[in-house]
Amino acid sequence: MATKAIFSGFGGQGVLMMGYSLAHSAMNKGYHVTFLPSYGAEVRGGTANCTVAIAEEEIASPVASEPDYLVAMNSPSLFTFQNKITAGGVIFLNSSIIKDHPNRPDVDICSVPCSELAEEMGNSRVANIIMMGAFIKKTGIVTAEIYLQSLESILGSKKKSAAEINRRAFSTGFDYLKN
Amino acid sequence: MNKFLMSGNNIIGEAAIRAGCRFYAGYPITPQNELTEYMAEHMRNAEGGVFIQSESEVAAIHMITGAAAAGARVMTSSSSPGISLKQEGISSLAACELPSVIVNIMRGGPGLGNIRPAQGDYFQATRGGGHGDYRTIVFGPATCQELADLTMDAFDLADKYRTPVMILADGMMGQMMEPVIFKKPKPRQYSENFMLRGAGDGKSKIIRGLILDAIDMEEHNWKLARKYEVITKSEIRYETYQTDDAELVVVAYGTAARIAKGAIKRLREHNKVKAGLFRPITLWPFPETQLRSLSGKIKDFLVFEMSTGQMLEDVRLSLQGYADIGFHGRPGGAVPTPAELANVIARYYEKKD
Amino acid sequence: MAKVIFQRPKYLKENVFHYCPGCGHSIAHRLIAEVIEEMGIRGITIGVPPAGCAVLAYNYFDLDMIEAQHGRGPALATGLKRTLPDRFVFSYQGDGDLAAIGIAESFHAANRGENITVFFINNAVYGMTGGQMAPTTILEQRTTTTPAGRHKTLDGYPVKVCELLSQLPGVAYAQRCTLTSPAQVNKTKKAIRKAFQCQKDALGFSIVEILSPCPTNWKMSPIDACKWIDEVMSKEFPLDVFKDITPAAQKNTEAV
Numbered sequence: 001m002a003t004k005a006i007f008s009g010f011g012g013q014g015v016l017m018m019g020y021s022l023a024h025s026a027m028n029k030g031y032h033v034t035f036l037p038s039y040g041a042e043v044r045g046g047t048a049n050c051t052v053a054i055a056e057e058e059i060a061s062p063v064a065s066e067p068d069y070l071v072a073m074n075s076p077s078l079f080t081f082q083n084k085i086t087a088g089g090v091i092f093l094n095s096s097i098i099k100d101h102p103n104r105p106d107v108d109i110c111s112v113p114c115s116e117l118a119e120e121m122g123n124s125r126v127a128n129i130i131m132m133g134a135f136i137k138k139t140g141i142v143t144a145e146i147y148l149q150s151l152e153s154i155l156g157s158k159k160k161s162a163a164e165i166n167r168r169a170f171s172t173g174f175d176y177l178k179n
Numbered sequence: 180m181n182k183f184l185m186s187g188n189n190i191i192g193e194a195a196i197r198a199g200c201r202f203y204a205g206y207p208i209t210p211q212n213e214l215t216e217y218m219a220e221h222m223r224n225a226e227g228g229v230f231i232q233s234e235s236e237v238a239a240i241h242m243i244t245g246a247a248a249a250g251a252r253v254m255t256s257s258s259s260p261g262i263s264l265k266q267e268g269i270s271s272l273a274a275c276e277l278p279s280v281i282v283n284i285m286r287g288g289p290g291l292g293n294i295r296p297a298q299g300d301y302f303q304a305t306r307g308g309g310h311g312d313y314r315t316i317v318f319g320p321a322t323c324q325e326l327a328d329l330t331m332d333a334f335d336l337a338d339k340y341r342t343p344v345m346i347l348a349d350g351m352m353g354q355m356m357e358p359v360i361f362k363k364p365k366p367r368q369y370s371e372n373f374m375l376r377g378a379g380d381g382k383s384k385i386i387r388g389l390i391l392d393a394i395d396m397e398e399h400n401w402k403l404a405r406k407y408e409v410i411t412k413s414e415i416r417y418e419t420y421q422t423d424d425a426e427l428v429v430v431a432y433g434t435a436a437r438i439a440k441g442a443i444k445r446l447r448e449h450n451k452v453k454a455g456l457f458r459p460i461t462l463w464p465f466p467e468t469q470l471r472s473l474s475g476k477i478k479d480f481l482v483f484e485m486s487t488g489q490m491l492e493d494v495r496l497s498l499q500g501y502a503d504i505g506f507h508g509r510p511g512g513a514v515p516t517p518a519e520l521a522n523v524i525a526r527y528y529e530k531k532d
Numbered sequence: 533m534a535k536v537i538f539q540r541p542k543y544l545k546e547n548v549f550h551y552c553p554g555c556g557h558s559i560a561h562r563l564i565a566e567v568i569e570e571m572g573i574r575g576i577t578i579g580v581p582p583a584g585c586a587v588l589a590y591n592y593f594d595l596d597m598i599e600a601q602h603g604r605g606p607a608l609a610t611g612l613k614r615t616l617p618d619r620f621v622f623s624y625q626g627d628g629d630l631a632a633i634g635i636a637e638s639f640h641a642a643n644r645g646e647n648i649t650v651f652f653i654n655n656a657v658y659g660m661t662g663g664q665m666a667p668t669t670i671l672e673q674r675t676t677t678t679p680a681g682r683h684k685t686l687d688g689y690p691v692k693v694c695e696l697l698s699q700l701p702g703v704a705y706a707q708r709c710t711l712t713s714p715a716q717v718n719k720t721k722k723a724i725r726k727a728f729q730c731q732k733d734a735l736g737f738s739i740v741e742i743l744s745p746c747p748t749n750w751k752m753s754p755i756d757a758c759k760w761i762d763e764v765m766s767k768e769f770p771l772d773v774f775k776d777i778t779p780a781a782q783k784n785t786e787a788v
C-alpha cells in the first residue's frame with residue numbers, strides 16, 4: 001500500500017516545494033509516486049496544500065483519505081487535516097506558529113519550531129527545508145543524501161550559495177529531532 | 180536521467196512540442212491552465228513555434244484550423260464548457276479532414292459545473308460532439324506516462340487519418356504529477372499535397388466543409404464513414420488487468436480506472452472478490468468485440484464512471500445479452516477512494532449471489 | 533491588330549457568378565482578382581471565404597482557399613498567416629459574418645495587429661438567408677426581421693466597423709468605399725491594392741469596407757440600389773479613410 005503525506009500551510013511557505021521535493025526524491029529512489037496540489041479558486045493566495053503518495057507498486061489514487069503523515073505549517077492546516085490522519089501516523093507541527101495542540105492521542109506528534117530555526121539561520125524562507133530535514137529523519141522514506149540531491153536538481157545548480165543554505169537548513173531540521 | 184516529475188497538463192504540452200506541434204491556441208479555463216501556460220513559455224522557443232492566447236475557445240479552434248490547413252502540427256486545449264464552445268470547429272476539422280489534437284481536461288458539469296475532476300463529457304467526445312455525421316478518435320489516458328505517450332500518438336493518428344483526435348482526461352490527471360519518460364517521437368508522415376500554401380504556378384486548391392449538392396455530400400459522408408471503419412478496425416486500444424481468473428470485471432477508463440485497479444487489488448488481497456479490470460484506452464473507437472470476448476467465461480460486469488452513466492451505453496452495446504451489467508457512478512467532481520469502491524464492488528457481487 | 537482593353541481577370545475562374553443581377557460581390561471579386569494579378573502574388577495568396585452569399589467565392593477565385601465557419605474568417609486567417617508569414621492571407625466577409633457573429637474574431641485579430649487583410653462587404657442586410665436585419669442595417673430600414681423598419685430601442689443601432697476598428701493600435705489601414713460609379717470602383721481598387729501593400733510591408737491589420745448594393749433584398753432596381761447607397765447609406769456610413777499608417781500617408785499628414 002502507498003505511503004501518503006499531506007503538506008499544508010499559507011501560500012508562500014513553500015508547502016508545494018516540500019511535497020514536490022519529497023516526491024522527486026522518492027522517484028529518484030525508484031518508487032512510484034504521485035503529487036497532487038490543491039487547485040482552483042482556493043489556492044489563489046491564502047492556503048495551499050498538496051498530497052504525495054509513495055509506493056513500490058502503481059498508485060491507484062493520488063488522493064489521501066487517510067494519510068500517514070501531516071505536515072502542518074500553520075494552525076488552519078492542523079484543524080483541516082488532523083482528523084484525517086491514520087491511527088499511528090505522525091503530525092509534524094510548525095510549533096513556531098501553531099500554539100494549539102492536536103486532538104489526536106493516537107498519533108505521534110513531532111513539533112519543530114522551523115520558523116524560529118530559520119530566523120536564527122538568518123533566512124526565514126528556509127523554514128520549509130528545515131521541516132523537511134525533520135520529516136526525512138523521522139520517516140526515513142529516503143536517505144538525507146538522496147533528498148538533498150533531488151533538492152539541488154530541482155532548484156538548479158546555478159546558485160551554489162543557495163544550495164549551501166538549503167543543505168544547512170536541512171541539517172538543522174534533521175539534527176533538531178533527537179533519535 | 181531522462182525521467183521527469185511533471186503535472187499532467189505540463190506533460191501534454193511537453194509531449195506535444197517534442198512531437199513537433201508548432202501551433203497552439205488556447206483560452207484560460209481551470210483545471211487546464213497550466214497547459215496553456217506551458218505552451219506560452221515553451222512554444223515560442225521551439226523553432227517556428229506559434230502560441231496565441233485567443234479571445235475565446237471558438238477563436239482558438241479556428242486558429243488551429245487555419246494553421247492545420249497551412250501544414251502545421253496543431254493543438255488546442257480546454258476544459259468541459261470550453262470544449263462545448265469548440266464543437267463548431269471540431270465538426271469543421273472533421274469535415275475538412277484536417278489533422279489536429281484537442282485536449283479536454285474534464286470538470287464537473289453540466290453548465291459551468293465546477294472545477295473538480297469528472298467524466299461527464301464522454302458522450303460529447305465519443306459521438307462527435309458537434310453537428311453532423313462524424314467521429315473523432317478519443318484517447319482516455321489513466322496515468323501521466325500514458326498522457327505523454329498518447330499525446331505523441333495522437334499527432335501521428337491525426338496525420339495518418341487526417342482527422343481531429345481528442346485527449347479526454349480530467350482535472351485529476353491534469354493537476355497530478357507523476358514520473359514520466361518521453362519516448363522518441365516518430366518522424367512526421369504527412370503529404371505536402373494536403374497543405375494549403377498558395378497555389379504557386381499550379382492548380383489552386385480548396386479546403387471546405389460546404390458541399391451543397393446532396394449526392395456529393397452523401398458521398399463525402401460515406402467517405403468519412405469508410406475512414407472511421409478503418410480506424411475502428413486498426414486503432415482500438417485497451418488494457419485488461421487480472422481478468423484471467425476474474426469472477427467479476429470492472430469496466431472503467433481514465434482516473435476511474437486507476438481507482439478501480441486499486442479497489443481490485445484490495446479485494447484480492449482480502450480474498451473478497453476475484454475481480455478484474457477492462458480499461459478502454461481508445462474511447463472511440465470503443466473496444467466492443469474485445470470486451471465481448473471476455474463474456475465467454477465471465478458473466479458479471481460492473482461499469483464505474485465519474486458520471487451518471489455514459490460509457491455504460493457502449494458497454495451495453497458490447498455485452499447486452501451476453502452478461503449482466505451493473506453500474507456505479509460518482510458524477511459532479513466526487514472521486515471515491517479505492518477502499519470505497521472496493522466496498523461497492525464487494526456489495527454488488529454479494530447481492531448477485 | 534485589335535488591342536484588348538477589357539477581359540476576364542487571369543485569376544477568376546471561367547465560372548458564371550451565382551450572384552443576383554446588380555449585386556456588388558462580382559465587382560468586388562473582380563477587383564481583388566485584378567489587384568492580385570497586377571501585384572503578381574497569385575501563387576502566394578490564400579483566401580478565406582465566409583458563410584453568406586460569398587460562401588462560394590472559391591468557385592470564382594483561382595487561388596488556394598479555405599472555407600471558414602460563419603464569422604471565423606479572421607481566426608482562421610490568423611492561423612494561416614502565423615504559420616506562413618510570407619504568404620498573403622485575406623478573409624472576405626459580409627456584415628453579419630464580420631460585425632455580428634464574428635465581431636470578436638474580427639476585433640481581436642485587428643487588435644493583435646494580425647498582418648492580414650479583410651475585405652468587408654457591407655450591404656446592410658443578410659443576403660443569403662433572405663433579407664433579414666444585419667448589424668449594419670440602418671435605422672428605419674425594412675428587412676424581413678424588421679418589417680416596420682429598424683427601431684433603435686428595439687433593434688439597436690447600425691455598427692460602424694471602420695470607425696470602431698480604426699481605434700485599435702493594431703490596425704494599419706481602414707478605408708470605406710463603394711461600387712456605385714466607375715470612379716468609386718477605381719477608388720475601391722486602389723484601396724484593395726493599398727491593403728495588400730500594407731500586408732506586404734508587414735504593417736498590421738488592413739480592412740477595406742465596401743458598401744455594396746443588394747437590389748434583391750432591398751427590393752430595388754440595380755440603379756436605384758446604387759442611388760440608395762449614394763443618397764442614404766453613405767450618409768450613415770461615410771466614405772473615408774479612417775486609418776492609414778503607410779509611410780506615404782504619414783508624410784502627407786506631416787506636410788499638412
